[in-house]
Amino acid sequence: MGRSFGTGEFLxxxxxxxxxxxxxxxxxxxxxIVGLFVAILRIVPSRPLRWLATGYIELLQGTPVLMQLxxxxxxxxxxxxxQVDAWPAVxxxxxxxxxxxxxxxxxxxxEAIPRAQWEAxxxxxxxxxxxxxxxxxxxxxxxxIPPTVGFAVQLIKNTSIAAIIGFVELTxxxxxxxxxxxxxxxxxxxVAALYFILCWPLSLVAQTLERRIDAALxxxxxx
Amino acid sequence: MNYVFQFNVVWDxxxxxxxxxxxxxxxxxxxxxxxxxVAVVCAYGKSAGPRPVRWLxxxxxxxxxxxxxxxxxxxxxLGAYASEIVRxxxxxxxxxxxxxxxxxxxxxxxxxxxxxxxPAVKTVYPALTSxxxxxxxxxxxxxxxxxVELTAITNSLASTTFRSxxxxxxxxxxxxxxxxxxRAGLSAIYWAVFQRSRAA
Numbered sequence: 001m002g003r004s005f006g007t008g009e010f011l012x013x014x015x016x017x018x019x020x021x022x023x024x025x026x027x028x029x030x031x032x033i034v035g036l037f038v039a040i041l042r043i044v045p046s047r048p049l050r051w052l053a054t055g056y057i058e059l060l061q062g063t064p065v066l067m068q069l070x071x072x073x074x075x076x077x078x079x080x081x082x083q084v085d086a087w088p089a090v091x092x093x094x095x096x097x098x099x100x101x102x103x104x105x106x107x108x109x110x111e112a113i114p115r116a117q118w119e120a121x122x123x124x125x126x127x128x129x130x131x132x133x134x135x136x137x138x139x140x141x142x143x144x145i146p147p148t149v150g151f152a153v154q155l156i157k158n159t160s161i162a163a164i165i166g167f168v169e170l171t172x173x174x175x176x177x178x179x180x181x182x183x184x185x186x187x188x189x190x191v192a193a194l195y196f197i198l199c200w201p202l203s204l205v206a207q208t209l210e211r212r213i214d215a216a217l218x219x220x221x222x223x
Numbered sequence: 224m225n226y227v228f229q230f231n232v233v234w235d236x237x238x239x240x241x242x243x244x245x246x247x248x249x250x251x252x253x254x255x256x257x258x259x260x261v262a263v264v265c266a267y268g269k270s271a272g273p274r275p276v277r278w279l280x281x282x283x284x285x286x287x288x289x290x291x292x293x294x295x296x297x298x299x300x301l302g303a304y305a306s307e308i309v310r311x312x313x314x315x316x317x318x319x320x321x322x323x324x325x326x327x328x329x330x331x332x333x334x335x336x337x338x339x340x341x342p343a344v345k346t347v348y349p350a351l352t353s354x355x356x357x358x359x360x361x362x363x364x365x366x367x368x369x370x371v372e373l374t375a376i377t378n379s380l381a382s383t384t385f386r387s388x389x390x391x392x393x394x395x396x397x398x399x400x401x402x403x404x405x406r407a408g409l410s411a412i413y414w415a416v417f418q419r420s421r422a423a
Contacts, residue, residue, distance in 0.1 A: 058399075058403075059399065061356075061402075062356070062360075062398065062399040062402035062403060063360065063395045063398045063399050063402070064360040064361065064362075064363035064364075064374070064395075064398055065360070066363040066364060066374060067363065067374070067391055067394055067395040067398055068395070070387070070391035070395075071388070071391050071392060071395055074387045074388040074391060075388060075392075077388075078226045078388050081226065161364065164367075
């Protein structure tokens with residue numbers, strides 16, 4: 001028999017949480033930069049640029065994260081002819097992935113702002129970027145907070161996929177502990193509970209924010 | 224050392240890849256149909272059912288094959304997300320419609336069946352489509368429990384031929400094609416169900 005599941009094993013799982021969080025945070029930051037570009041490119045007057053952004057989104061939203069992870073991981077190795085560390089590959093893959101999703105979320109928020117706001121800003125002879133930066137984005141930002149938080153929850157859970165290429169985060173730590181203790185039905189529920197503890201507060205925040213917007217719009221319950 | 228791309232290995236194994244893609248499509252399509260049913264029932268239960276139904280979470284202790292287990296997991300997962308989407312659609316229906324139906328003496332289930340569900344699903348259809356496609360993409364994860372769909376086959380071919388990049392590249396292309404195919408199919412369904420019949 002293998003080792004039993006004790007405090008040491010539990011601490012091993014706990015110690016994997018920072019890398020899950022760090023990966024999520026890094027991917028969210030990278031994704032925010034990519035996503036902002038994508039969102040803006042989706043609404044610029046130039047048609048080829050819009051097509052470029054649309055193509056990017058179609059590609060990244062039309063393929064599984066798992067495949068993106070494999071292609072980046074082996075692709076980086078092939079391109080630079082070195083065996084890359086898992087970190088940069090995972091971070092790159094998740095940044096590109098979340099960039100595509102955040103880009104669409106933010107485009108939706110930008111388009112929810114009434115046309116008249118753009119026109120009013122244009123009347124003040126602001127340039128396109130200034131209209132966007134000073135007039136539209138501050139308003140769109142407020143609308144986009146609940147879905148962005150919702151996406152962050154998804155992202156934290158999706159980072160579990162990075163376990164497959166050997167990146168040691170919470171899920172991988174769980175796999176390792178299962179392999180040494182042979183007790184998957186103890187280890188995985190604990191791992192799941194840890195994910196829940198990470199995500200639930202965020203979900204609650206998203207729900208509260210959404211309800212506040214619903215209340216502002218006067219949406220009622222039927223039953 | 225220079226890396227030489229060799230895609231001909233991939234073409235030799237194309238039938239196997241396509242077989243995997245077929246299983247992915249079957250799993251996803253079945254999970255979509257079942258998940259939508261779960262979603263509508265849950266959305267109804269959540270907004271109208273008696274309290275216990277709102278909390279009920281079924282727990283079953285059965286021994287399942289990998290494919291069945293994958294299908295169950297996908298259905299439950301999709302059902303959970305899609306029921307929230309459908310609920311949003313239900314809540315987006317103007318309250319006056321329900322009051323009007325009640326004034327006509329319709330019962331709760333009748334209101335749900337004749338007044339609410341059709342326009343509700345129509346409103347959130349784009350969101351449902353995205354969720355369905357996400358489901359198809361996340362089916363790649365069921366390879367972890369040894370269901371032999373596209374990802375699992377790609378994994379085993381990549382590790383036997385040492386042509387990881389080529390195989391994953393082609394598999395990614397297949398997933399993209401399937402996603403676009405599903406989107407086209409789902410908008411055809413939208414057209415057939417919601418555009419043609421202006422019953423509601």
